[in-house]
Amino acid sequence: MEICKLQNVSKSYMMGEKVSPLQNINLVVNTGDFISIEGSSGIGKSTLLYVMGSLLKIDEGKLYLDNKDVNSLTDQQLTNLRAEKIGFIFQENNLIQALTLQENLEFAQALGKKRITDSQEIVTLMERLGLLERKDYLPNQLSGGQRRRAMIARALINHPSLILADEPTNDLDDFWANEIVQLFVEAINKGCAVVIVTHNNKWAAEATVQYRLKYGKLALLDK
Numbered sequence: 660m661e662i663c664k665l666q667n668v669s670k671s672y673m674m675g676e677k678v679s680p681l682q683n684i685n686l687v688v689n690t691g692d693f694i695s696i697e698g699s700s701g702i703g704k705s706t707l708l709y710v711m712g713s714l715l716k717i718d719e720g721k722l723y724l725d726n727k728d729v730n731s732l733t734d735q736q737l738t739n740l741r742a743e744k745i746g747f748i749f750q751e752n753n754l755i756q757a758l759t760l761q762e763n764l765e766f767a768q769a770l771g772k773k774r775i776t777d778s779q780e781i782v783t784l785m786e787r788l789g790l791l792e793r794k795d796y797l798p799n800q801l802s803g804g805q806r807r808r809a810m811i812a813r814a815l816i817n818h819p820s821l822i823l824a825d826e827p828t829n830d831l832d833d834f835w836a837n838e839i840v841q842l843f844v845e846a847i848n849k850g851c852a853v854v855i856v857t858h859n860n861k862w863a864a865e866a867t868v869q870y871r872l873k874y875g876k877l878a879l880l881d882k
């Protein structure tokens with residue numbers, strides 16, 4: 660099942676000089692896909708992920724999420740679609756600073772498909788991510804790696820159809836990075852699709868489909 664499609668998508672920034680990180684990009688993400696996108700720093704990987712999640716407006720082309728042309732959706736419909744179907748893992752901390760880790764996850768659940776909080780599910784996920792003993796901590800009281808895992812928990816808690824993860828293994832040692840990849844694989848086996856952006860070849864190679872972004876174009880890498 661197709662969850663995200665980019666059709667001839669281009670995106671530029673104008674800040675004095677024009678930068679065009681995405682030029683005529685075509686990409687289809689289906690349920691069950693595990694896709695990695697590699698590329699050097701500043702090449703446009705985050706831009707691509709933001710575009711895929713419809714968090715950045717594109718200049719040209721079409722974006723389809725859950726088989727819907729995002730241009731045909733109202734802001735509210737798009738907000739609901741993102742909250743219900745997409746789990747974002749940003750490079751920057753997107754946890755709510757005034758809420759504890761547990762409250763952050765409850766808040767995320769309240770915005771999700773079911774719009775109910777399920778404490779058992781939160782406990783199970785926190786346990787898996789080694790965070791249970793930190794459930795009452797505020798985000799800024801967590802270590803960098805714990806905070807990264809907390810951001811991943813927030814993205815996974817609502818069982819999204821699509822996970823868009825920007826450098827998800829940053830701040831993590833090999834043990835936890837491997838655990839995160841395993842969690843992604845389990846989510847994929849339950850019907851999710853995962854797209855990770857990374858400059859780490861080791862974790863990129865865990866994906867079943869690998870792309871490299873270079874000079875505005877996506878190239879498929881041989882496995």
Ligand SMILES: Nc1ncnc2c1ncn2[C@@H]1O[C@H](COP(=O)(O)OP(=O)(O)OP(=O)(O)O)[C@@H](O)[C@H]1O
Pocket residue numbers: 672673674678680698699700701702703704705706707858
């Ligand atoms: N809001 C913005 N306004 C102007 N230029 C931007 C903006 N966001 C990104 N850029 C530029 O677009 C290019 C791509 O940035 P992007 O963050 O997508 O790269 P990246 O591959 O994710 O980099 P990194 O691996 O370092 O995180 C960079 O040259 C950056 O300076």
